[in-house]
Amino acid sequence: xxxxxxxxxxxxxxxxxxxxxxxxxxxxxxxxxxxxxxxxxxxxxxxxxxxxxxxxxxxxxxxxxxxxxxxxxxxxxxxxxxxxxxxxxxxxxxxxxxxxxxxxxxxxxxxxxxxxxxxxxxxxxxxxxxxxxxxxxxxxxxxxxxxxxxxxxxxxxxxxxxxxxxxxxxxxxxxxxxxxxxxxxxxxxxxxxxxxxxxxxxxxxxxxxxxxxxxxxxxxxxxxxxxxxxxxxxxxxxxxxxxxxxxxxxxxxxxxxxxx
Numbered sequence: 630x631x632x633x634x635x636x637x638x639x640x641x642x643x644x645x646x647x648x649x650x651x652x653x654x655x656x657x658x659x660x661x662x663x664x665x666x667x668x669x670x671x672x673x674x675x676x677x678x679x680x681x682x683x684x685x686x687x688x689x690x691x692x693x694x695x696x697x698x699x700x701x702x703x704x705x706x707x708x709x710x711x712x713x714x715x716x717x718x719x720x721x722x723x724x725x726x727x728x729x730x731x732x733x734x735x736x737x738x739x740x741x742x743x744x745x746x747x748x749x750x751x752x753x754x755x756x757x758x759x760x761x762x763x764x765x766x767x768x769x770x771x772x773x774x775x776x777x778x779x780x781x782x783x784x785x786x787x788x789x790x791x792x793x794x795x796x797x798x799x800x801x802x803x804x805x806x807x808x809x810x811x812x813x814x815x816x817x818x819x820x821x822x823x824x825x826x827x828x829x830x831x832x833x834x835x836x837x838x839x840x841x842x843x844x845x846x847x848x849x850x851x852x853x854x855x856x857x858x859x860x861x862x863x864x865x866x867x868x869x870x871x872x873x874x875x876x877x878x879x880x881x882x883x884x885x886x887x888x889x
Contacts (some may be wrong), residue, residue, distance in 0.1 A: 657683065657850055658834065658865040659821040660804035662778045663734035663767040665724035668692045669873035678850075679862030680705045687722075695722040701743060707859060717756050718742030733772055738763040744784040746800040746821040747829045756865045758787040763800065766852070777805045786827045798827030814839050817850070832860040844870050 657676035666672055666689045672781045674685040682702040699718040705711040720740025725732035738745075744761035763782030770777065782800040789796035802821035810816060815838045822831030837852030846868040852861035 641828055653787050657681070657848060657864045658804055658817060658825070658836070660778045660780045660802040660819055661722070661738070661745075661763075661765045662776070663727065663736045665689060665695050665722055665736065666870070667873055671871040671874070673704070673871075674865035676864055677709060677863030679707055680859070681861050681864060685742075687784075688883075692726045696720075697722065697740070699742070705859060705862075707862065716743040717849075719756060729767070732766045732769040732776070735764070735766045738765070738782070744782065744798075744800055744823070746802050747784055747798060747823045747827065753861050755788065760787075761800070763802075764803060769826055774809050776806050776808075778802075778803075784823070789827060796826035796828070798823040798825040803848045811837070812827070813841050817848075820855075821867050831855045834861070836864075846853065846870075 634642045646833055649740060657674070657678070659797075666687065666690060668689050672687040672695075674683070676685075682704070683699065685697060685699045687695045687697045692876045697718070697720045701716045701718070701824070702713065702755075703715070704713045718740055719742060720738055721851045722736055722738050724734060724736045726736075739762050741760055742756045744759060745763060747759075760864075761782060761784035763780050765778055765780040767776045768779075769775070780800075780802040782802070784798045784800055786798065787793070787851075800823045802819070804817060804819040806815040806817045817834075817836045817838055819834040820831065821834075823829035832852055832854050834850050834852040836848055838846060838848040840846050848866050848868075850861075850864045850866075852864065854860045
């Protein structure tokens, strides 16, 4: 199994990407793209795997902005007596640029809690002691057959190694999705990590994301560290999108029918 997933690092770093007909979101992937969901939309993500369990909720309350609330549980069942640790995150996203074809652009994240690509083995990551920012940019290629997301970022950990020491880190994350090979499915490759004082070992992730419609998107992924040690392992997840329920036109023209 290990030999199957020994992929050259250069290939993974070059070939990284994402989803939903170039209107994609993260799923259980670490990297996000430029897109903020349409005004009034809610997104819910549930992921379970060999190391990570996560629940993410996002709400687009005003155009080009999204607010995210996330909870993560880390417990590696492959390792005996592995300590459980829990994190929460609160962050916002602003889409500042979209190209004319609406298949590429840029955005800004600002958050508190666990930063994307930053994993540390601690009992609890306090929300106010981890501040981070990230800057996803999406580039489409070959008539939307490939989409490449780059997401550099920075973080400051005010409780590094549970010692109250301040540590800075540079987060890097890159993802590529390949379409038109498997019907209604994206092949996704990803790599991510953190460099600097707040170091986190680099990992890669490979997965399939099935996109049968605009409202429910399941995915399966496998993750490992670049140097042969355990990563997140196998993960299963599903993304659920709501209609644009916060728009005035939707509120005025829709109602709930109650039946006995």
